[in-house]
Amino acid sequence: MNLAARNPAAKLAAAAVLTFALVVSLDPVAPAVALAAELAVVPLFGIRYGALARRAWPLAVSVLGAVLTLFLFAQDREHIAMSALALALRLFAVALPGIIAFATTDPTDLADALIQNARLPARFAIGTLAAWRLVPLLGEEWRLITLARRARGVDPGRNPVARLRLFASAAFTLLVGAIRRGTRLAAAMDARGFDSGAVRTSARRQYFRRADAALVAGAALVAAVALAASVASGAFHPLFA
Known part of the structure; x- marks a missing residue:
C-alpha cells in the first residue's frame, strides 16, 4: 500500500x-x-x-x-x-x-487537485504552486546571506546576544528579499494573464x-x-x- x-x-x-x-x-x-x-x-x-x-x-x-x-x-x-x-x-x-x-x-499535482477536485479558484491554486516553488530559494538565500556576512568579517563569536542580534538581522534581510520576490512574481503572473478570469484547462487529470x-x-x-x-x-x- x-x-x-x-x-x-x-x-x-x-x-x-x-x-x-x-x-x-x-x-x-x-x-x-x-x-x-x-x-x-x-x-x-x-x-x-x-x-x-x-x-x-x-x-x-x-x-x-x-x-x-x-x-x-x-x-x-x-x-x-x-x-x-x-x-x-x-x-x-x-x-x-x-x-x-x-x-x-508534487506541487503541480497539488495545484491540479485543488482546481479539479477541491474546486478552488485557479488564481489561488496557481498562487499556491508559485509560493511552493519559491520555498527552496529561501534556504539558498539564507546560505548566501550567511556567506556574505562571513566574507565581510561579521562574526558574533561566542556572544549569545550578538549571535541572536545577527540572526534577527539576517532573518529580516531574508524577509525583505522574499517580499520583493513575491511582488515581482505576482506582477509577472498578472502580466501573463493568470488573473484574466478566462476558463482554464488542465493538462494532467487528477482523479x-x-x-x-x-x-x-x-x-x-x-x-x-x-x-x-x-x-x-x-x-x-x-x-x-
Whole structure:
C-alpha cells in the first residue's frame, strides 16, 4: 500500500479532519492516540523516520519554545505540566499530517487537485504552486546571506546576544528579499494573464478514487477513536467548556 500516491486533495482533507478533531479538546489523551496512529502509518507514505525527523525539527523547536513559555509565565508550575504535555502532543499531532502530505506531494499535482477536485479558484491554486516553488530559494538565500556576512568579517563569536542580534538581522534581510520576490512574481503572473478570469484547462487529470476516499475515511476513524479514548479515560476537556 503506497499512500504517497493518493490524491493530494485527499491528503489535505485527511489532515484537515484530524486537525478539526484535535482542537475540540484540551486533554493530552486524544492527541497522543492520534500521534501514535500517524507515526505508525509513516512508512506507508514511503518516508523514513530519520527523514521525517529532519523535516520536523523546526516544529520541535517551536513546540519546545511554547512549552518553555508556559513554564516561565505559569504561577503554579506543578499543575501546568499536564497542560504543557497536552499542548506539545497536540501541536505535533496537528502538524505531522501536513508535513507528511507536503513531503509526498508534487506541487503541480497539488495545484491540479485543488482546481479539479477541491474546486478552488485557479488564481489561488496557481498562487499556491508559485509560493511552493519559491520555498527552496529561501534556504539558498539564507546560505548566501550567511556567506556574505562571513566574507565581510561579521562574526558574533561566542556572544549569545550578538549571535541572536545577527540572526534577527539576517532573518529580516531574508524577509525583505522574499517580499520583493513575491511582488515581482505576482506582477509577472498578472502580466501573463493568470488573473484574466478566462476558463482554464488542465493538462494532467487528477482523479479522486475510492482509495482516496478510504484515506479520508481512515483519518476520520482515527479522529473518532482518539476522541472516544479521551472521553472513556475521563480526560476529555472541551475547548469551549
